[in-house]
Amino acid sequence: MSLWARLFVEFWKRREAVLRYEWDSIDFVSILEPIRPAYESKAEPDDQRMNPVTEINEPYIPAKKRIRWFILSVLIVIVTVAIVCVTVFCTVVYRIQMDYLLKSTSVKTYSSIIITVTSAVMNLICSLILSLLYRWVARKLTHLELHKYQSTYNNSFIIKMYLFQFASFYASLFYIAFFKGRSTEYPSNYGEPGTGDFTEQCDPAGCLVELSIQLLIIMSGMQIINNVWEFTSQMGPTCTRLFYRCTLFCFKWGKNDEEVQWEKDHKLKSFSSLGLIDEYLELVIQFGFVTLFAVAFPLAPLFALANNIVELRLDAWKLLTRYKRPIPFKAADIGIWSDIFSAVSYLAVLTNAIVIAWTSEFIPKMAYRVLQSTGSSLSGYVDWTLTSISIADYNSTGRMPPDVPSGLTYCRYRDFRSSAAPYSESLIYWNVLAARLAFIIVFEHAVFFIIYIMNWLVPDVPKTIQNKIDHERYIDQRERWTTHETTDEKFKQAAVASEAISKMRRPSNNLPNSTLETKDEFPARQSKQKKHKGIRVSPAHEQ
Secondary structure (H helix, E strand, O other), X not given: OXXXXXXXXXXXXXXXXXXXXXXXXXXXXXXXXOEOHHHHHHOOOOOEEEOOOOOOEEEOOXXXXXXXXXXXXXXXXXXXXXXXXXXXXXXXXXXXXXXXXXXXXXXXXXXXXHHHHHHHHHHHHHHHHHHHHHHHHHHHHHHHOOXXXXXXXXXXXXXXXXXXXXXXXXXXXXXXXXXXXOOOOOHHHOXXXXXXXXXXXXXXXXXXXXXXXXXXXXXXXXXXXXXHHHHHHHHHHXXXXXXXXXXXXXXOOOOOOOOOHHHHHHOOEOOOOOHHHHHHHHHHHHHHHHHHOOOOOOOHHXXXXXXXXXXXXXXXXXXXXXXXXXXXXXXXXOOHHXXXXXXXXXXXHHHHHHHHHHHOOHHXXXXXXXXXXXXXXXXXXHHHOEEXXXXXXXXXXXXXXXXXXXXXXXXXXXXXXOOOOOOOEOHHHHHHHHHHHHHHHHHHHHHHHHHHHHHHHOOOOXXXXXXXXXXXXXXXXHHHHHHHHHHHHHHHHHHHHHXXXXXXXXXXXXXXXXXXXXXXXXXXXXXXXXXXOOOOOOHHHHO
């Protein structure tokens, strides 16, 4: 999946190159982009700078007036990310308390599934609610930054929205995959008075199952809720108008004349300049679900495909029937979204490597086959992963868990430690740790090497398109050369003709002295010739 993510980005670049050629935007550069009215209104009348490209004086706002708003934006973004971390911590507290409460009930067998599902639903609801708040905050912050051009305004807004959504939807997944159950020590060192063991551990089968459930609920829930909301929000005004017209018709309150088409079109919504940002943002978040944790949930691409089919038809219906025709703007690519897709594809290599090495049981099982097993069998693997501890040393608080039977002398927990005090890490622990780190390094280096080979073998521009581009540039350059050569030839011909005329008008020094005329005699003779031919010459002209 990591290789597929990079292949997707590379082949999308090739598709962009084809579209740029077909739409004639290969050399398009937005140099003459108009200045935003909000920027002009905030600029002082006397503060103007010359644009080095257009050489025209333009409104200018000094950097010292804008830097404070950029600092404020960074601080607020950090605060919003901290709020997301607080929500994740609240769900952790909820998991711990529910686990402690459900141990003494009749559903303790299914307590792990119940806690995982309910906490995932809570995370989804919090993420959707915070997304609405984040959009409003991002719009306000971006407006305060006083961007000069609409492109920079959009890029700043996109970065804020993506950071908000990234933290909101992925924070719980990163916690389960990389942090849950990692900060605890052996049982004799943890415990909280009155609450039992205040540490959240992974399920005996590992955290990978919980990560899969969390990813399934958040991803599918977000897709379903977004599609339902998108459909109902577009149908709401239509239902309202239909109810209003039916009421008028039933009670005879007014004429029920059928509206003409132009009136219907005039009442359609106007397509906002930020309308595509939500669509791209939804796709980027979905791309992260599919690629970042592909090891935990291999069916994520299937869910993404089904959602894209529904989204494709829903967006087509929405744009064709619910909005006025958008005004097209020329562009060379999808802008900053391409960089975000590329960054996520590179991050997916690292996250999948860590999930395989740290979250899953792939490396411990491989180490067991190499170090302990005979014949590459996993028989006895569970016993190999457990460590014994004396009941007398179990808990620093002196309290035992409520589900521990009496009369036990020792218990076992999941870790690679010695079975005697001080319960330090065993040699197996360091062997497994070294194998995990080695796998991460080898995996990401191998994938990045393959990506480098793919980038070298697969150019960003297809060969056929590049040949057409080079051919058009050759024709353009040849025409310019031909124009310059023709102009130079005309200049040469004009110079030769001018030289010939000057020679004809210049008296020859080879004539005899008797035929030479003085400067005073030549105009007089010329005047007499013109008078002889019946041409009247003015005195000024004679002079």
